[in-house]
Amino acid sequence: MKKISDSTVRRMSQYYRSLSRLIEQSVQTISSEKMAQIENITSAQVRKDLSFFGSFGKRGLGYNTVELKTKIGEILGLDHQWNVAIVGAGNIGRALTDYTEFNRQGFFIGTVFESDTSKIGTQCNGVDIVDIEKAKINYKKKAIDIIIIAVPAKHAQAVCEQFVNLGVRAFLNFAPISLQVPDNVVVKNENMSVEIESLSFFLRNG
Amino acid sequence: MKKISDSTVRRMSQYYRSLSRLIEQSVQTISSEKMAQIENITSAQVRKDLSFFGSFGKRGLGYNTVELKTKIGEILGLDHQWNVAIVGAGNIGRALTDYTEFNRQGFFIGTVFESDTSKIGTQCNGVDIVDIEKAKINYKKKAIDIIIIAVPAKHAQAVCEQFVNLGVRAFLNFAPISLQVPDNVVVKNENMSVEIESLSFFLRNG
DNA sequence: AATTGTGAACCTCTTCACAGCT
DNA sequence: AGCTGTGAAGAGGTTCACAATT
Numbered sequence: 001m002k003k004i005s006d007s008t009v010r011r012m013s014q015y016y017r018s019l020s021r022l023i024e025q026s027v028q029t030i031s032s033e034k035m036a037q038i039e040n041i042t043s044a045q046v047r048k049d050l051s052f053f054g055s056f057g058k059r060g061l062g063y064n065t066v067e068l069k070t071k072i073g074e075i076l077g078l079d080h081q082w083n084v085a086i087v088g089a090g091n092i093g094r095a096l097t098d099y100t101e102f103n104r105q106g107f108f109i110g111t112v113f114e115s116d117t118s119k120i121g122t123q124c125n126g127v128d129i130v131d132i133e134k135a136k137i138n139y140k141k142k143a144i145d146i147i148i149i150a151v152p153a154k155h156a157q158a159v160c161e162q163f164v165n166l167g168v169r170a171f172l173n174f175a176p177i178s179l180q181v182p183d184n185v186v187v188k189n190e191n192m193s194v195e196i197e198s199l200s201f202f203l204r205n206g
Numbered sequence: 207m208k209k210i211s212d213s214t215v216r217r218m219s220q221y222y223r224s225l226s227r228l229i230e231q232s233v234q235t236i237s238s239e240k241m242a243q244i245e246n247i248t249s250a251q252v253r254k255d256l257s258f259f260g261s262f263g264k265r266g267l268g269y270n271t272v273e274l275k276t277k278i279g280e281i282l283g284l285d286h287q288w289n290v291a292i293v294g295a296g297n298i299g300r301a302l303t304d305y306t307e308f309n310r311q312g313f314f315i316g317t318v319f320e321s322d323t324s325k326i327g328t329q330c331n332g333v334d335i336v337d338i339e340k341a342k343i344n345y346k347k348k349a350i351d352i353i354i355i356a357v358p359a360k361h362a363q364a365v366c367e368q369f370v371n372l373g374v375r376a377f378l379n380f381a382p383i384s385l386q387v388p389d390n391v392v393v394k395n396e397n398m399s400v401e402i403e404s405l406s407f408f409l410r411n412g
Numbered sequence: 413a414a415t416t417g418t419g420a421a422c423c424t425c426t427t428c429a430c431a432g433c434t
Numbered sequence: 435a436g437c438t439g440t441g442a443a444g445a446g447g448t449t450c451a452c453a454a455t456t
Contacts, residue, residue, distance in 0.1 A: 004411075005442050006225050007426095007442080010400050013382065013399065013403040013407075017399065018383075020385075025414085031437065032437075034322040038384060039384050042427065042428095043437090044440095045426065045427075047438060048426075048440080051439055051440070057438050058433080058434065058441080059434050059437050060433070060434045060435075060436045060438080061436080061437070061438090062437065067311070073406070076407050077407055077411075078406060080406075080410075082406055082409070084402075089302075090308045091305065094301070095300070095301035096297075100398050101398070105402075145409060146405055170409050171405075172401055172402055177223070178220065178244060181316075186405060186412060192308075193219065194216050195378055195396055196290075196308065196313055196352065196378055197282050197311065198216060199392060199394055201215050201219075201290070203245070203283060203375065205210075205283075208448065211446075211447065213447075235413065248449065248450095250448075250450070253417060254417085256416095257416090261416080263416050264416075264455080265415050265416040265454070265455040265456060266413075266414045266416075266455065267414080268414090268415065268416080345432090404424080
């Protein structure tokens with residue numbers, strides 16, 4: 001497949017979510033122009049994004065919402081259950097165990113790893129909190145696909161390396177630090193400080 | 207000032223965080239090349255980003271970490287306290303009241319707004335949970351600069367409009383939906399579903 | 413000798429504009 | 435007539451490469 005840009009993938013994910021909403025509202029067809037309005041982008045962008053993956057529309061009519069959602073789901077790999085583990089049972093880690101949006105899209109949070117012995121052995125929203133030292137055995141048993149890093153910045157790199165060594169290739173990083181990983185591993189950052197500081201910049205200069 | 211790209215602002219924010227870490231480690235000087243390694247980018251990118259705002263380095267030597275951190279702090283507006291309110295006392299909203307990274311950088315969370323009467327009047331990590339109906343009076347009293355939206359997608363647009371009408375110009379949106387706002391208002395999205403679905407795409411196609 | 417600051421080259425992503433379908 | 439799909443043009447962001455400076 002041709003190289004797909006990150007921005008295209010992100011927008012595909014947004015189309016997917018908007019389509020879910022449209023289907024709930026019993027909308028059966030949508031044009032690239034309408035979709036563009038929902039996402040605050042241009043209609044050419046919508047059509048171009050979709051065109052990387054195929055021809056899903058009907059000229060003169062638009063796109064069938066249910067069909068397009070299914071197609072995008074397949075493209076993004078959401079027709080599949082992904083096993084996820086969180087590292088860190090702090091505020092963020094615990095909040096994520098109850099983030100229903102993840103479960104709804106096929107991301108199953110099976111474990112929270114922790115090093116704090118007072119938390120190990122307990123549960124959080126029904127998810128077992130497990131000793132990080134048992135990561136290896138747990139990794140095999142649960143077939144973990146994705147690790148969510150929710151530990152302080154100073155431990156994030158070490159945690160990441162530990163799971164890279166076990167074979168994990170996908171990380172969602174909440175620690176405010178840039179992780180160093182091999183080429184075949186992907187990290188997506190959820191850096192709340194960066195976003196709020198961008199707002200600060202805007203308020204000062206915008 | 208010349209138009210600064212979003213990516214440059216985000217990287218400035220990352221440099222700022224890396225500089226804090228370097229200063230803690232008593233590093234006094236850093237070259238663009240070293241900084242680039244930390245951030246996984248090129249040294250030309252580091253120099254170009256900084257050059258939009260001035261000349262902060264010394265040729266042959268590099269950048270003084272303390273000076274550069276101060277400069278970037280001013281550029282980003284972090285030499286100032288910003289008053290922040292969260293809307294929604296769910297998992298994410300509550301977790302954010304205890305996100306120390308925010309306080310450390312001058313973002314002061316003064317209020318959590320809620321509509322659920324059983325939560326109103328209580329506190330979360332020392333922050334009052336206030337009736338959303340009292341937003342107007344509270345907005346004036348607290349001089350709110352930034353609103354963090356942590357409500358379900360279906361309420362996010364209405365919440366946003368309510369505060370836009372009160373005069374808020376900066377939003378950090380955790381709801382997985384694209385918000386429609388006037389030109390003079392900025393929204394930054396923290397869309398965890400988008401990031402994890404990008405990982406799914408990578409695992410399937412990468 | 414080392415490293416910055418920057419115009420120019422390069423590359424990537426977005427938008428235009430229209431042929432081609434329905 | 436209306437809307438998609440797409441090659442070409444345009445805009446914007448990144449990297450190169452080197453003169454300038456310490």
